[in-house]
Amino acid sequence: MPIPDRIERTIDLAQPPQRVWEALTSAEGLGSWFGDRATVDLRPGGTAYVEWDDEVHKATLTIVVVEPPARFAWTWGIQGLPATDPRRTYVEFTLTPSGGGTRLSVVESGFAQLPDELLDTAYRGNVEGWRKELGELADYLHAAP
Amino acid sequence: MSWPTTSMPRPDPEAVARPDPEAVAEAVFAALAEPTRRSILSTLAARGPTTATGLAGLLPITRQAITKHLELLAAAGLVLAEHGERRRIRYRVNAAPMGIAQSYLAALARDWDSKLTRLQRALDTPAPPPGAAAPEPAVPEG
Numbered sequence: 065m066p067i068p069d070r071i072e073r074t075i076d077l078a079q080p081p082q083r084v085w086e087a088l089t090s091a092e093g094l095g096s097w098f099g100d101r102a103t104v105d106l107r108p109g110g111t112a113y114v115e116w117d118d119e120v121h122k123a124t125l126t127i128v129v130v131e132p133p134a135r136f137a138w139t140w141g142i143q144g145l146p147a148t149d150p151r152r153t154y155v156e157f158t159l160t161p162s163g164g165g166t167r168l169s170v171v172e173s174g175f176a177q178l179p180d181e182l183l184d185t186a187y188r189g190n191v192e193g194w195r196k197e198l199g200e201l202a203d204y205l206h207a208a209p
Numbered sequence: 210m211s212w213p214t215t216s217m218p219r220p221d222p223e224a225v226a227r228p229d230p231e232a233v234a235e236a237v238f239a240a241l242a243e244p245t246r247r248s249i250l251s252t253l254a255a256r257g258p259t260t261a262t263g264l265a266g267l268l269p270i271t272r273q274a275i276t277k278h279l280e281l282l283a284a285a286g287l288v289l290a291e292h293g294e295r296r297r298i299r300y301r302v303n304a305a306p307m308g309i310a311q312s313y314l315a316a317l318a319r320d321w322d323s324k325l326t327r328l329q330r331a332l333d334t335p336a337p338p339p340g341a342a343a344p345e346p347a348v349p350e351g
Contacts, residue, residue: 068316075325079332087332097328143318144311175316176230
């Protein structure tokens with residue numbers, strides 16, 4: 065049961081890169097194929113908000129790469145974790161002209177992020193605790209007559 | 210500096226020295242597959258740290274069965290045992306391993322296939338002239 069760290073997909077589209085770029089990066093585009101509504105501040109460091117009609121799902125994208133009409137990337141939170149969780153995945157779209165159309169690839173990476181607290185508190189703490197406790201037990205036994 | 214008195218060691222510290230995310234996720238899903246263990250976890254989440262005897266008073270399960278389930282939940286890292294006063298052991302929810310299981314589920318939930326299919330359909334739909342009503346978004350399946 066491997067935890068996928070990356071999701072990679074490639075799709076061939078009949079439209080030229082400029083048209084695909086518009087669909088990927090505009091509020092109208094992101095608010096139709098991706099979500100149901102969107103606002104986009106299209107610049108590196110800009111933020112895009114995407115909402116879905118179920119009133120539950122919404123996403124805040126931090127735009128990282130804007131290279132029209134070839135490369136577009138954002139980071140966003142991991143579904144199921146609190147919005148304040150620092151772990152984010154990285155989504156990168158690459159648009160390559162292909163015939164009269166576009167080969168679009170999307171790579172999302174960073175799912176298999178080990179939570180720091182897992183090592184620090186739950187496990188490492190116990191491992192270290194055992195080491196010390198057993199050491200203390202050994203000392204105690206040595207000291208005992 | 211001594212070990213915090215609120216935490217209790219797991220039975221096999223060597224086995225968890227280097228937790229493997231896959232093993233953690235597997236243990237979490239296996240632990241959650243059992244309805245009694247889910248109700249124990251739900252109860253601990255709702256009420257906070259509780260002893261096995263306390264759980265037995267809250268759930269329609271014997272204390273012995275609860276103890277067995279708590280051992281399994283502790284092995285999965287989902288509960289931590291704390292030494293309370295008078296040698297009582299209280300159990301509390303530990304969320305850390307759930308983050309790994311959530312990461313796994315989140316990868317499945319992204320569902321890029323559906324999104325890219327929607328993108329393809331949106332592109333195949335001719336853009337309406339400015340000012341025109343948006344076309345019906347429904348596209349036949351397939």
